[in-house]
Amino acid sequence: MTTKTKTSTAKKRTSIGSRRSPDAEAAVLAAARDLISERGYAGFSVDEVARRAGAGKTTIYRWYPTKADLFIAIYTTERSASVPVPDTGNLVADLVQYTTSLWRFWAAHPAGAALRGLIAEAQGTPEALSALRDRFLPERTADVRRILTDAANRGELQAHEVDDKISLWVGFSWLKLLIGELHKEEVISPVMMQIAGLSSRPKQ
Amino acid sequence: MTTKTKTSTAKKRTSIGSRRSPDAEAAVLAAARDLISERGYAGFSVDEVARRAGAGKTTIYRWYPTKADLFIAIYTTERSASVPVPDTGNLVADLVQYTTSLWRFWAAHPAGAALRGLIAEAQGTPEALSALRDRFLPERTADVRRILTDAANRGELQAHEVDDKISLWVGFSWLKLLIGELHKEEVISPVMMQIAGLSSRPKQ
Numbered sequence: 001m002t003t004k005t006k007t008s009t010a011k012k013r014t015s016i017g018s019r020r021s022p023d024a025e026a027a028v029l030a031a032a033r034d035l036i037s038e039r040g041y042a043g044f045s046v047d048e049v050a051r052r053a054g055a056g057k058t059t060i061y062r063w064y065p066t067k068a069d070l071f072i073a074i075y076t077t078e079r080s081a082s083v084p085v086p087d088t089g090n091l092v093a094d095l096v097q098y099t100t101s102l103w104r105f106w107a108a109h110p111a112g113a114a115l116r117g118l119i120a121e122a123q124g125t126p127e128a129l130s131a132l133r134d135r136f137l138p139e140r141t142a143d144v145r146r147i148l149t150d151a152a153n154r155g156e157l158q159a160h161e162v163d164d165k166i167s168l169w170v171g172f173s174w175l176k177l178l179i180g181e182l183h184k185e186e187v188i189s190p191v192m193m194q195i196a197g198l199s200s201r202p203k204q
Numbered sequence: 205m206t207t208k209t210k211t212s213t214a215k216k217r218t219s220i221g222s223r224r225s226p227d228a229e230a231a232v233l234a235a236a237r238d239l240i241s242e243r244g245y246a247g248f249s250v251d252e253v254a255r256r257a258g259a260g261k262t263t264i265y266r267w268y269p270t271k272a273d274l275f276i277a278i279y280t281t282e283r284s285a286s287v288p289v290p291d292t293g294n295l296v297a298d299l300v301q302y303t304t305s306l307w308r309f310w311a312a313h314p315a316g317a318a319l320r321g322l323i324a325e326a327q328g329t330p331e332a333l334s335a336l337r338d339r340f341l342p343e344r345t346a347d348v349r350r351i352l353t354d355a356a357n358r359g360e361l362q363a364h365e366v367d368d369k370i371s372l373w374v375g376f377s378w379l380k381l382l383i384g385e386l387h388k389e390e391v392i393s394p395v396m397m398q399i400a401g402l403s404s405r406p407k408q
Contacts, residue, residue, distance in 0.1 A: 042328025119382060120324035124246025133383040164395045171375030174382070178323060179337040191368045197398065 027053040028060055033074050037110040041117040046070070068128035071118040072136055078111040085143045091151035095192040098147060099173065100185060107182040116177060141166050157197055168195050231257040232264055237278050241314040245321040250274070272332035275322040276340055282315040289347045295355035299396040302351060303377065307386045320381060345370050361401055372399050 031052035036044050046067065050057040064070040083105050086097040106112030118136065121128040145166055152159045172191055176182050235256035240248050250271065254261040268274040287309050290301040310316030322340065325332040349370055356363045376395055380386050 040328055041324075116327040120245075120327040122382065123320040123324040124244055129384055133385075137383070161394075161398070164391060164398060167379060167391065168372055168376055168395065168398060171377070171379035172372055173375070175371060175375035175378060178326065178378070179341070180333055181337075187368060187371065190365075191372065194365070194368060194372060194399075194401065197401075 024053075024055065024059075025063065028055050028063065029073060029077055031055075032070050033078070033110040033114075036071070036074060036113040036117055040113060041120045044117060066121075066125065066127050066131070068118055068121050068125070068131040071114040071121065072131060074114040075111045075118070075136075075140075078109050078114075082109070082111075083143070085146065087150070089154070091147070091154075091156045091196045092189075092192050092198060094147045094151070095144075095169070095196060096189050098144065099169075099188050099192060102173065103176065103182045103185065103188070106177055112177065112182070119174065119178065137170070141170060144169055151196075161197075165195055228257075228259065228263075229267065232259050232267065233277060233281055235259075236274050237282070237314040237318075240275070240278060240317045240321055244317055245324045248321060270325075270329065270331050270335070272322055272325050272329070272335040275318040275325065276335060278318040279315045279322070279340075279344075282313050282318075286313070286315075287347070289350065291354070293358070295351070295358075295360045295400045296393075296396050296402060298351045298355070299348075299373070299400060300393050302348065303373075303392050303396060304389060306377065307380065307389065307392070310381055311386045316381065316386070323378065323382065341374070345374060348373055355400075365401075369399055 028049060032044075032049045035048055035052065039048075044067070046057055046060055049055075049070070050060055053060075060070075064073060083098070083101045086094045088094050088097070106115065118128065118132055122132040123129075145162065148157065148162045148165055149159075151157055152162060157165070172195070176184070176187075232253060236248075236253045239252055239256065243252075248271070250261055250264055253259075253274070254264055257264075264274075268277060287302070287305045290298045292298050292301070310319065322332065322336055326336040327333075349366065352361065352366045352369055353363075355361055356366060361369070376399070380388070380391075
């Protein structure tokens with residue numbers, strides 16, 4: 001599961017300096033990724049990342065000014081192309097497939113621990129809060145926004161409901177991440193039906 | 205806003221020993237409450253609580269073995285009778301009133317900062333995660349469960365939907381707490397309609 005930095009045999013890396021070389025950056029990210037998976041948020045420190053990567057702490061801080069930046073970098077590196085965006089032509093089916101893939105991705109990859117760390121860190125510093133709310137959230141909800149917007153275009157919901165449904169979907173998924181219940185996938189289908197506005201009303 | 209411990213003039217408190225006296229406990233809780241409001245999760249430490257309360261660190265740990273226990277105690281002390289549970293006979297109206305009261309309470313009282321701290325702490329230690337999921341959540345969702353169960357009894361939703369709707373409601377409210385958007389109350393009403401299953405479907 002861990003990704004080791006590969007240095008080509010031709011080009012021997014001597015030490016990680018402050019120059020932002022791809023090798024050095026990969027070593028720092030790999031160390032950060034391993035550390036958050038192994039020790040979680042409480043055991044994560046830039047000191048330990050520096051030690052494992054053989055990098056200077058000030059160098060790391062120059063590249064990633066806050067822990068939040070490191071968590072976002074871990075998430076972003078892993079996230080690309082890991083969770084496919086379905087397009088079945090049906091809102092509930094799309095939401096169920098996408099949510100199931102994302103929860104499994106969070107549970108199986110350091111990205112899940114990194115997101116937990118980012119949310120926790122955001123409770124402590126205004127910079128992390130802003131990174132989470134103003135940078136991470138808009139970027140990382142683009143896929144579910146597309147699923148909902150496509151459904152609105154097909155007439156499955158009203159366009160003005162998209163933002164609220166994104167909030168419901170994010171809140172529900174974060175809750176399950178934050179309380180460690182990503183394995184309880186049986187709740188996904190009924191809840192996605194409710195988010196889609198298809199909750200069954202009692203027979204009158 | 206801060207609650208100072210009152211010691212009666214008749215009974216002079218000399219020092220806070222390990223005996224769990226009401227005065228000593230109140231002093232510790234008041235110090236913890238002040239500290240979490242002033243400094244937030246990142247600035248919260250048992251060391252500082254002990255210093256402010258004039259109590260021993262080991263004494264505090266004996267009463268509250270983890271930070272999570274302290275956060276729950278702060279929340280519980282403040283929460284009692286602060287947020288009325290409406291009973292208008294209409295699910296959406298009940299949810300809107302209750303959610304508005306709760307968000308204002310979270311924003312205005314140290315309990316909101318304590319809950320943010322509890323959620324953050326739960327990302328670091330298994331004990332805090334269990335305290336949050338298995339102790340705090342069931343107790344603290346009893347009110348919204350009653351609102352939803354009463355509505356199910358009136359025929360406004362089906363009884364088997366209650367748990368999923370609680371998850372949607374908790375997830376949505378936590379999201380707004382965790383990203384610092386409790387003041388954006390205009391989202392409450394449309395989202396509560398969606399949770400109630402009253403999202404307007406497009407005209408076909």
